[in-house]
Amino acid sequence: MTKQIILASASPRRRELLDQIGVSYRVHAVDIDETPRLNESPLAYVERVAAEKSAICRERLQSDLPVLAADTAVVLNGRIMGKPHDFEHGRAMLEALSGKTHRVYSAISLRGRGHDQAVSITEVSFRELAAAEIEAYWRTGESRDKAGAYAIQGHGAVFVRSITGSFSGVVGLPLFETAMLLEKQGINILDE
Template structure:
């Protein structure tokens, strides 16, 4: 069952897969914004701002009568926002920080439509087991960490490193479906009718 179409302001194949999973019809319009954290910006404020800027940029580029959905996800270790790794050394540093620790994944959703803007944030605790240097090298060679916040993908090989999660699995993937469904329903888009 497919719902009324929305515009997805994201190039992420994982976000598309998650919307497919719940039967939301969409068309993609990728926006390019500066995602650099502001000085002393807290993680929640950061993901909320970035998601809102993505949906606003999409709305300003398109004249659509459909809701626009954007999202942003950040891996946070000891209050520090981790970006995407620039190279193996950067990924190794990130994965060593995650090793044997619990970190947070903040995932914000922004939906604009019918002259209103609403947002929600999901925060999930993710606990990694201790990683060896050889595991980190082997994981890098899979190619998976290269374009992922925090240098890992919970839905891929990194799932074997994760002891537990407390919160939203889909939020860690990149789009918290519980919050997304609530925001879309407020725009008149029913997921299950």
Template sequence: MTPQLVLASASPRRSELLRQIGIRHLIHAVDIDETPWPGESPLAYVERVASEKSAACRALRGDALPVLAADTSVVCDGEIMGKPENGRHAARMLTRLSGREHQVYSAVSLRGDGHWQAVSVSRVKFRCLSEAEIGAYWDSGEPRDKAGGYAIQGLASIFIESITGSFSGVMGLPLFETAQLLAKQGIRVIA
């Protein structure tokens, strides 16, 4: 089947979410510098990174297919948490999230006939976690490449006391916002 767009991401979760809503796509991951700028707000950061990913992919491909990119950040006390560097770093992150609420910012950038962006901000509350749980979770391998050191769709789902916002946004691609952007490019999820 003919692809409808290019996903500028190697994330299997983003690809699966697009398949979930029936969007046929190619994958063309791009490597950009994702270092936050000094003083950059979490909102500005995810918008910039998603936009830079879609622009880089569009420039590399040079074809007519629209390009979809996204960026997701876990934010606690206004600080972007990033991905854990090692087990100790993951333990610090998860200990910080334990028993409290944090935000997950997920930006989407679509380049086709124009450039459109959208952002989802969700609030996630963790239950209190024990040191043993945090260690066992790291040992599972799941948190190694995940923003904030956890994957809501995996084992960490048992840590989530509540969520306000977009479950798919916390996974990495807010489907409500994505479908709205796709419609602007003439790609309808439900015809």
């Protein structure tokens, strides 16, 4: 069976992760309102957003190919942090994460023969961050479009004291869970 799927995401990080495990795909990104609902838990939020993305993509394309969508949220003290609007917002996020442990929720939704979902929850511990390094990090441009204002796969890695869980989940696509869902759709990534 072909390994090709449709990736309902414009994220270059998700493309890199699929490339890493040898899954071919074509991109059809969908934009939806990603505003958390009132009293929506972080887990319910990422599951809902990933499911809505895959459903909308599947409906628009009317393709037989499985559709993979994902959503990732950085959560501190039960609050979804989102992406920074500007430097002040990004600085506030990084100051809040400084010296603390937060969680990263990554949900994946795969629609093909039915609908399957999985979630990865990873704990990430930051060391204490100085104001000057937060400003220097912002100047790299890396944090501007990232949940929680950092990229663990880039310069932001120097802030991370430890992680418990899925590194790829923090990047944006938990590969263990992705491979399991693909296998349920008949796509075994280790098949030649």
